[in-house]
Amino acid sequence: MSERETQSLEEIGAGALLAEVDALKLDHWRLVQILCISSPGGNELDYSFGGGYAMRTLRLRTGPKDPVPSITHIYPAAFLYENEIRDLFGVRIERIDPDWEGKVYDVAATKPFSKVSVAATSSERPGEAR
Amino acid sequence: MSEHKLPSIGPTVIPFGPQHPVLPEPLHFDLVLEDEKVLDAVPQVGYIHRGLELLVDKRDYLDYVHVAERICGICSFMHGMGYCEAVESILGLAVPDRARWLRTFWCELERAHSHLLWLGLAADAFGFENLFMAAWRARELVIDVAEETAGGRVIFGSALVGGVSRDVGADTLARCAAALRPARDETLRLAEVMISEPTVRHRLEGVGKLGRDRAYELGAVGPMLRASGVDYDVRRRGYAAYGEIDFETVVEEGGDCMARALVRLGEIEQSFRIIEKVVGGIPEGPVSVPVKGMPPKGEAFVRLEQPRGEVLYFVRSNGTRNLERFRVRTPTFANIPAMVEAMRGADLADVPTIILTIDPCISCTER
Amino acid sequence: MARIALRNILTRPATRRYPYVKREPFAATRARLTIDFDSCILCGACQKHCPAAAIAVDRGAGLWRIDRLACVSCGACVRACPKKCLALSNERLGAVDAAPPGPAAVDASGRSEEHRRAAAAPEGSDA
Numbered sequence: 001m002s003e004r005e006t007q008s009l010e011e012i013g014a015g016a017l018l019a020e021v022d023a024l025k026l027d028h029w030r031l032v033q034i035l036c037i038s039s040p041g042g043n044e045l046d047y048s049f050g051g052g053y054a055m056r057t058l059r060l061r062t063g064p065k066d067p068v069p070s071i072t073h074i075y076p077a078a079f080l081y082e083n084e085i086r087d088l089f090g091v092r093i094e095r096i097d098p099d100w101e102g103k104v105y106d107v108a109a110t111k112p113f114s115k116v117s118v119a120a121t122s123s124e125r126p127g128e129a130r
Numbered sequence: 131m132s133e134h135k136l137p138s139i140g141p142t143v144i145p146f147g148p149q150h151p152v153l154p155e156p157l158h159f160d161l162v163l164e165d166e167k168v169l170d171a172v173p174q175v176g177y178i179h180r181g182l183e184l185l186v187d188k189r190d191y192l193d194y195v196h197v198a199e200r201i202c203g204i205c206s207f208m209h210g211m212g213y214c215e216a217v218e219s220i221l222g223l224a225v226p227d228r229a230r231w232l233r234t235f236w237c238e239l240e241r242a243h244s245h246l247l248w249l250g251l252a253a254d255a256f257g258f259e260n261l262f263m264a265a266w267r268a269r270e271l272v273i274d275v276a277e278e279t280a281g282g283r284v285i286f287g288s289a290l291v292g293g294v295s296r297d298v299g300a301d302t303l304a305r306c307a308a309a310l311r312p313a314r315d316e317t318l319r320l321a322e323v324m325i326s327e328p329t330v331r332h333r334l335e336g337v338g339k340l341g342r343d344r345a346y347e348l349g350a351v352g353p354m355l356r357a358s359g360v361d362y363d364v365r366r367r368g369y370a371a372y373g374e375i376d377f378e379t380v381v382e383e384g385g386d387c388m389a390r391a392l393v394r395l396g397e398i399e400q401s402f403r404i405i406e407k408v409v410g411g412i413p414e415g416p417v418s419v420p421v422k423g424m425p426p427k428g429e430a431f432v433r434l435e436q437p438r439g440e441v442l443y444f445v446r447s448n449g450t451r452n453l454e455r456f457r458v459r460t461p462t463f464a465n466i467p468a469m470v471e472a473m474r475g476a477d478l479a480d481v482p483t484i485i486l487t488i489d490p491c492i493s494c495t496e497r
Numbered sequence: 498m499a500r501i502a503l504r505n506i507l508t509r510p511a512t513r514r515y516p517y518v519k520r521e522p523f524a525a526t527r528a529r530l531t532i533d534f535d536s537c538i539l540c541g542a543c544q545k546h547c548p549a550a551a552i553a554v555d556r557g558a559g560l561w562r563i564d565r566l567a568c569v570s571c572g573a574c575v576r577a578c579p580k581k582c583l584a585l586s587n588e589r590l591g592a593v594d595a596a597p598p599g600p601a602a603v604d605a606s607g608r609s610e611e612h613r614r615a616a617a618a619p620e621g622s623d624a
Contacts, residue, residue, distance in 0.1 A: 190545075281525045282527055
């Protein structure tokens with residue numbers, strides 16, 4: 001069975017996140033990873049869960065300032081991912097437990113991985129392209 | 131008679147790391163102790179963050195494999211291979227059979243050398259330096275084979291989008307398989323020492339116990355999970371040539387450090403067996419297909435079984451020469467919560483053993 | 498005890514007696530980048546593909562320079578070169594030890610190695 005066949009991806013809204021994650025926890029899925037992709041218009045969070053060898057990914061699109069609820073009260077292991085995403089991408093994840101308050105990586109820039117543009121419309125990506 | 135009671139001062143917090151003789155890579159803990167027992171451990175990572183994921187903006191998607199390989203030294207080939215598999219999935223490229231088998235060969239070589247490295251470090255963590263030196267001496271035979279076939283002792287440099295970068299002749303493969311037999315014999319001898327020596331058993335048995343449900347809930351992967359009784363090995367998905375080779379996954383029920391040691395020792399032996407099967411059954415043919423031009427838009431999730439556990443790669447392409455996003459979720463990242471849980475209730479002297487029992491690779495964790 | 502001592506005296510050491518006995522490198526080892534500068538057309542493909550940004554090519558000045566300590570011996574340039582004039586040899590010379598033979602210039606630290614093409618002007622130019 002190829003990798004693609006064991007995976008599924010669905011887009012959800014921020015309001016549905018906790019309910020979906022709860023349902024997965026009750027069904028004994030484990031947390032595989034949380035991923036953030038930054039683009040000038042906003043951020044995209046992918047939550048991947050594994051059950052057996054299958055993998056389900058929930059995709060959440062957020063605007064630059066939208067708050068996202070933490071899932072650490074359902075999956076305690078999520079704290080590492082959420083702290084990292086908040087520090088590197090500036091996504092407003094709320095009520096992470098434990099909260100490392102910006103000290104995951106000791107980097108000189110705030111939100112170094114964020115590509116969200118300050119202007120409302122899309123703009124040049126920061127950093128030089130080769 | 132009145133007793134003088136010292137005022138209660140509560141638990142003590144002592145720092146562990148980032149510099150510590152047993153740590154292979156910098157990792158910090160604030161250990162909350164009551165007498166000698168650890169009540170809680172607060173991990174802190176971030177000492178070797180290099181921001182490698184951002185380099186996709188500056189490196190052509192075909193050249194980036196060399197950066198991906200250098201995320202970590204001990205898991206290097208599989209990082210390169212995982213990146214290549216993800217890009218090949220977007221390109222819709224089928225890698226030639228011989229390349230798939232050679233990738234399996236190098237994957238298992240990497241698993242063997244990584245576990246032997248772990249064996250040495252774990253023995254060093256509880257003070258058994260002779261076993262450390264003997265394990266690394268056996269490891270020299272394995273990485274000599276890597277250097278002869280791939281060109282690099284630790285960074286193999288042979289993963290390439292479209293296949294592998296160099297072919298290995300049949301006589302070289304046979305010679306390498308023969309050269310690995312003394313390594314296998316030595317590993318079995320060292321495994322015997324680990325399992326039967328009373329002092330080693332005293333240090334490992336019952337330490338850092340993690341139950342089956344708890345390990346699964348905390349997202350543990352790899353030997354950490356398999357030592358708690360969960361049979362989950364991503365190689366069963368059949369990537370590279372694993373679908374065509376018969377192998378066993380090593381599962382133990384104990385959930386303590388000794389069980390994890392047994393899982394890894396069993397995996398070294400399995401790796402040598404798989405290498406023999408690869409050498410015996412590898413098909414002829416080309417070892418790469420040419421890749422040119424821009425990648426199409428698309429994304430891919432790929433999972434592999436690194437020596438430390440399940441690793442996940444995500445690649446998204448926007449149609450230009452630079453990828454839009456590359457993400458690695460490494461097994462140590464997933465194992466850190468399980469390690470912290472295993473530390474609760476342990477003695478201070480067992481903390482190094484528990485840290486080494488997840489085989490931490492902090493360069494992978496922090497990229 | 499005496500038996501162990503006798504055995505230790507009579508057996509050879511387990512380690513190689515370096516520097517009297519050196520370890521021979523394997524043929525496939527990727528160590529040092531070498532260039533056949535006469536075939537080089539200064540196209541800059543090696544510079545474009547180097548993940549470590551170790552190579553600098555200046556077509557106008559006829560210059561090809563490598564930063565030896567930045568090079569990670571990955572082989573991307575070897576594959577990218579259209580004239581196949583780059584190769585990875587298996588010799589691990591120290592960056593500061595031995596200057597390569599030929600007209601290449603190596604700076605005082607041994608880190609930077611330059612090959613320069615004489616200009617095609619009639620009076621020639623100094624390298």
